Amino acid sequence: MTTTVLALKRISGNNIVSPIGFKATGIHCGIKHKKNDLALLVSEVPANVAGVFTTNAIQAAPLMVTKEAMQQTGKMQAIIVNSGNANACTGQQGLKDARLMQQKAAEKLGIAPALVGVASTGIIGEMMRMEPIVNGIQKLEPSSELEGSILFSQAILTTDTVTKNTAYSTVIDGKKITIAGTAKGSGMIDPNMATMLGFITTDAKIESVHLQAALKTVTDLTFNSITVDGDTSTNDMVLVMANGMAGNNSLTPAHPDWEQFTEALHAVSQDLAKMIAKDGEGATKxxxxxxxxxxxxxxxxxxxxxxxxxxxxxxxxxxxxxxxxxxxxxxxxxxxxxxxxxxxxxxxxxxxxxxxxxxxxxxxxxxxxxxxxxxxxxxxxxxxxxxxxxxxxxxxxxxxxxxxxxxx
Structure with a gap:
């Protein structure tokens, strides 16, 4: 992949809501003792979606629910995330709890449950305490301001010492398009498909099939090229939502600006991957x-x-x-x-x-x-x-x- 340096611009104050039409927030709902532990990312309109997931044969309930949603519609409008509990190895009750998170988030936003992705991170093998999550979802008020992005990036952390955010803009069809991302990951990182949790937003117009192909290629060069401790989590995922609000012509590999888009996606992914590696648990280098x-x-x-x-x-x-x-x-x-x-x-x-x-x-x-x-x-x-x-x-x-x- 060549580097189109002049086509990319790093955005100062980089955050997950930099692209047009995205909002986010995070709060403390009570899963953790003090820190933020419930987060919501929303697009104004249904977005085309792509995702890569852990290759661990043991997969957490939220991954199953998110995959189901993606297969139903090929679109996503919101992602509800909790930290402090992975909801992994929790059987049928875990699936019910993940679907309840999906349903309650959908009701809060007035959208179909199939447009909501679910992600969880934290301790494996403990049942979710759903009362604080259900109550917390009602308190979530996503914002397009920087503060909303900061709260979101804080609420998805576990043993991380810092939040991980980045954003780039480029020009496609004469339209400014933006790609931004936030991630969490500090230990149990040897993904072979994704990272602990990564969320990428863009206002570019691109169909899910092409977005998926681009994400898979970029993931191999970035998220799949980091390791902290050789372990692969049960909850690893990277999701990309593209809502098309920048107004460019739909991107395909035949589009003259295709490489500019993939370079921007690569830059965001590589930044996040390196931040995760640098923030490895206890790391100094x-x-x-x-x-x-x-x-x-x-x-x-x-x-x-x-x-x-x-x-x-x-x-x-x-x-x-x-x-x-x-x-x-x-x-x-x-x-x-x-x-x-x-x-x-x-x-x-x-x-x-x-x-x-x-x-x-x-x-x-x-x-x-x-x-x-x-x-x-x-x-x-x-x-x-x-x-x-x-x-x-x-x-x-x-x-x-x-x-x-x-x-x-």
Missing amino acids: LIEVEVSGAITDIEARKIAKTVVGSPLVKTAIFGCDANWGRIIAAVGYSGATLDPNAIKIKIGSTTVVENGEPVPFSEAQLLIYLKQPEVKISVDLHQGIGKGVAWGCDLTYDYVQINATYRS
């Missing part, structure tokens, strides 16, 4: 692994994700240890085609391996680099033209502490 010279792009991404997901690499980066042996070992067990005698590895701008052999370097100089909040590892296999990038974070004492006491 964002790690980027760039692989070149692979047989294919797919193999390059596979290697990159293997390296960034290695617990030994992650702990070495946390400890500011230039232990490149852990990097080359991860490359070796990635399963990709390679020649051990052709590998080159760089940490930052410092070459540490050339032709599969060690290269003298200054440990003191590299220590200074490894203390930075973002660390880049480059691997060149010299086997082909395949390229790929993956993002992750270091593995710290705090990660163990957070997850050892998650239910406490």
Whole structure:
């Protein structure tokens, strides 16, 4: 995918309601002790929708309900989200509860239940307390102002330390179109289809079938290229709503501005993916692994994700240890085609391996680099033209502490 730098504009005050016709809000309804835990995102008109979901065989009730809704209409006008309880592994009662959330949100907005998506995140295996949710839905008053977007992005968080928002605009058919996104995700991130929760809005006009194809392609390059801890959640999903209110001609792969749209979607998705990786539970560093010279792009991404997901690499980066042996070992067990005698590895701008052999370097100089909040590892296999990038974070004492006491 090429980069159309001049066609994209990063929007300051980026938020999920930047595109025309979207409103959002979030409140504390009582699932959590204090923090916001119930959120609502609404389009003024039914929007075409696309979604990608977890590949975990155990899937939470909200995913099932959302998939059902998408299959019925191919459209979505609202998404109701709760944090603090995943509503996963909760059987038939869990499905009833997810459908009740859908129904009550629909009644609040005066729309059909099939136009409402449902998402939940939090503890797995606990039954939902529906009274605070039902009462809370009645109190939700979505707004097109920045405050509504902030409240929404806060209400979907679990162990996240920061909210994750981004937005871009571009011009299609002479019309300004905007794509914005917000996400949550900090642990249990190795999605293989989506991320913990991601919501993207756009006022572009595009049919669901083409939106789905674009999202799938972009997801492989962004959300599927992050890992925090190697776990895949039961609740992962990314949903995109396109309400068409910008007034452009309907986008298809044959449209002359198709690439501008996909670049904007890619930019939003990559921003959110990197924010999730950077905010990994207990993380102190964002790690980027760039692989070149692979047989294919797919193999390059596979290697990159293997390296960034290695617990030994992650702990070495946390400890500011230039232990490149852990990097080359991860490359070796990635399963990709390679020649051990052709590998080159760089940490930052410092070459540490050339032709599969060690290269003298200054440990003191590299220590200074490894203390930075973002660390880049480059691997060149010299086997082909395949390229790929993956993002992750270091593995710290705090990660163990957070997850050892998650239910406490």
